[in-house]
Amino acid sequence: xxxxxxxxxxxxxxxLRAFVESGDICFTGELYRRYIPLVYGLCLxxxxxxxxxxxxxxxxxxxIVEKVPQYEIKNFNTWLYSVAKNHCLHVLRKEKNANxxxxxxxxxxxxxxxxxxxxxxxxxxxxALTYCMETLxxxxxxxxxxxxxxxxxxxxxxxxxxYALSKVKSYIQNGKRNLKSCMIRVLxxx
Amino acid sequence: MKLIDYIxxxxxxxxxxxxxxxxxxxxxxxxAIDGFDAVxxxxxxxxxxxxxxxxxxxxxxxPLISHRTWAIGAAASVILILGIGSLLHIGTQKPQNxxxxxxxxxxxxxxxxxxxxxxxxxPIKNLVAQQFKKRIVNAQNVNSETKPVNRxxxxxxxxxxxxxxxxNVISVADVADVMxxxxxxxxxxxxxxxxxxxxxxYIENKLNQSNSQVDIANVKASPQFILGKVTDEKGEPLIxxxxxxxxxxxxxxxxxxxxxxxxxxxxxSDKIEVSYIGFTKEEVPVSGNSYIxxxxxxxxxxxxxxxxxxxxxxxxxxxxxxxxxxxxxQFNEDEFIKYYKTYHKTDLCNTQKYVLNAKFHLxxxxxxxxxxxxxxPCEEVKQEFIQLLNANRWxxxxxxxSLKIEM
Numbered sequence: 001x002x003x004x005x006x007x008x009x010x011x012x013x014x015x016l017r018a019f020v021e022s023g024d025i026c027f028t029g030e031l032y033r034r035y036i037p038l039v040y041g042l043c044l045x046x047x048x049x050x051x052x053x054x055x056x057x058x059x060x061x062x063x064i065v066e067k068v069p070q071y072e073i074k075n076f077n078t079w080l081y082s083v084a085k086n087h088c089l090h091v092l093r094k095e096k097n098a099n100x101x102x103x104x105x106x107x108x109x110x111x112x113x114x115x116x117x118x119x120x121x122x123x124x125x126x127x128a129l130t131y132c133m134e135t136l137x138x139x140x141x142x143x144x145x146x147x148x149x150x151x152x153x154x155x156x157x158x159x160x161x162x163y164a165l166s167k168v169k170s171y172i173q174n175g176k177r178n179l180k181s182c183m184i185r186v187l188x189x190x
Numbered sequence: 191m192k193l194i195d196y197i198x199x200x201x202x203x204x205x206x207x208x209x210x211x212x213x214x215x216x217x218x219x220x221x222a223i224d225g226f227d228a229v230x231x232x233x234x235x236x237x238x239x240x241x242x243x244x245x246x247x248x249x250x251x252x253p254l255i256s257h258r259t260w261a262i263g264a265a266a267s268v269i270l271i272l273g274i275g276s277l278l279h280i281g282t283q284k285p286q287n288x289x290x291x292x293x294x295x296x297x298x299x300x301x302x303x304x305x306x307x308x309x310x311x312x313p314i315k316n317l318v319a320q321q322f323k324k325r326i327v328n329a330q331n332v333n334s335e336t337k338p339v340n341r342x343x344x345x346x347x348x349x350x351x352x353x354x355x356x357x358n359v360i361s362v363a364d365v366a367d368v369m370x371x372x373x374x375x376x377x378x379x380x381x382x383x384x385x386x387x388x389x390x391x392y393i394e395n396k397l398n399q400s401n402s403q404v405d406i407a408n409v410k411a412s413p414q415f416i417l418g419k420v421t422d423e424k425g426e427p428l429i430x431x432x433x434x435x436x437x438x439x440x441x442x443x444x445x446x447x448x449x450x451x452x453x454x455x456x457x458x459s460d461k462i463e464v465s466y467i468g469f470t471k472e473e474v475p476v477s478g479n480s481y482i483x484x485x486x487x488x489x490x491x492x493x494x495x496x497x498x499x500x501x502x503x504x505x506x507x508x509x510x511x512x513x514x515x516x517x518x519x520q521f522n523e524d525e526f527i528k529y530y531k532t533y534h535k536t537d538l539c540n541t542q543k544y545v546l547n548a549k550f551h552l553x554x555x556x557x558x559x560x561x562x563x564x565x566x567p568c569e570e571v572k573q574e575f576i577q578l579l580n581a582n583r584w585x586x587x588x589x590x591x592s593l594k595i596e597m
Binding site: 038043044051061154 | 193194197201202203204205206207208209210211216217218219221222223224225226227228229231233236237240241243244245247248249457458459
């Protein structure tokens with residue numbers, strides 16, 4: 001179709017605007033299509049079942065079509081994230097046998113501030129970082145080192161160290177949290 | 191690097207690391223990556239399917255909300271087409287009627303009966319099918335030149351009328367079937383005259399429908415519907431079995447031949463749940479249009495004792511439920527005294543304490559006969575005793591019993 005060629009070049013913002021102006025859901029369809037891998041992955045994470053996740057992806061689209069005109073969306077990515085996550089939590093709440101404990105863990109993990117990717121600014125910070133790295137448990141230090149300094153992917157680290165993938169992820173998460181609190185402690189004392 | 195490449199397995203090197211680092215500042219991406227790692231599957235294929243589904247859904251250029259109105263419109267137009275079609279059909283029938291040498295008064299149905307939406311009764315359906323089966327034979331035997339007998343003709347018209355009514359309840363898919371039959375038939379060189387040619391079309395369709403009750407596998411169900419049959423292990427149909435979806439409040443019961451139909455569920459993960467008393471419940475995932483579901487008998491529910499309560503006698507109310515399935519159960523003197531004490535009326539003869547003596551004989555089946563109450567406080571207790579005694583058959587017969595009940 002003629003519009004389809006054009007549509008794929010539209011930016012997210014333009015697609016949103018086009019939908020709000022024309023009411024034609026082919027714009028929302030194209031916009032949502034771009035986010036399907038993200039949304040599907042999210043649903044997989046929360047619902048832990050591929051059929052349920054596929055249903056959710058389709059249901060979320062209906063929700064989006066309904067809700068888009070009601071909101072002034074500045075960042076579609078974050079907006080969609082909250083809509084999709086809410087939908088999944090809603091589905092889980094409806095299902096009695098859902099494992100809600102897992103979700104809380106997950107949510108907490110995501111609240112950890114992730115600012116360490118920036119390079120340390122001052123000399124003190126550099127020293128504090130070097131010191132704190134030494135205080136980390138070995139697995140965490142090794143994983144962090146590979147990930148942040150040698151720019152290895154999770155899969156690379158699995159190959160290099162023999163740790164399980166989920167372990168690598170949690171070593172990096174926990175290592176970062178420990179590093180951060182350690183650095184705050186050290187820098188305050190100085 | 192795109193997420194889709196990462197899912198596809200390109201997880202090594204700096205590019206992958208970059209994405210993973212990005213994910214640390216983007217909870218959406220992080221959640222997605224976690225999700226794909228948590229469930230093992232061909233995720234890329236699923237994503238492609240979902241993308242296609244969304245695009246298919248949206249490029250029809252119909253807003254989602256109007257789906258229902260669209261369906262109503264389609265249904266209305268189908269009914270309209272059927273109505274016009276049947277009018278035309280009767281129109282073509284009429285001249286043929288007058289052309290036959292002896293004009294006979296034939297009562298044609300008033301127009302509005304055509305639009306009636308009464309679901310046709312099963313027996314009538316079969317009747318129609320049978321009559322038309324007969325017609326086929328006639329049409330094949332009788333040459334096109336020989337005209338059918340008049341009496342039979344009026345009968346045809348009547349059945350045609352019935353058919354017209356029944357047509358209204360045929361679904362869209364069936365209409366499509368009729369269409370295809372028509373095409374096939376017109377291609378065939380036929381010795382039957384054009385106006386009688388239309389009838390076998392319906393017959394074929396009708397026959398097909400009645401066949402569906404026998405052989406589900408031969409029926410092509412339309413994609414919006416699920417057809418099925420519930421049988422026991424030997425393939426005998428189960429009548430009145432409950433068929434429902436687990437995630438939706440939609441269900442039905444099986445018909446006389448064990449068949450059922452349900453609309454397609456709107457959730458892919460939904461399951462069909464079939465239950466029937468005395469059989470183990472089955473859950474079948476939805477994956478197709480036709481099912482033959484066999485239930486296994488459930489030994490736990492194979493013996494169900496249904497007991498009724500007589501309304502008049504209060505003292506019997508608690509007593510009428512008792513086990514009858516106990517094989518090792520022995521009914522003898524002790525059991526009867528227990529039974530009497532449990533179930534007798536308590537407000538007789540103005541006394542709770544009394545002694546009752548009785549003698550009787552047990553016949554070869556264990557039934558008490560020749561009952562003689564030698565001692566009782568009053569006539570009412572005596573009658574009560576005899577009544578309760580007569581209610582039971584004893585385990586060991588052919589003997590004399592003398593009984594003393596002390597209350």
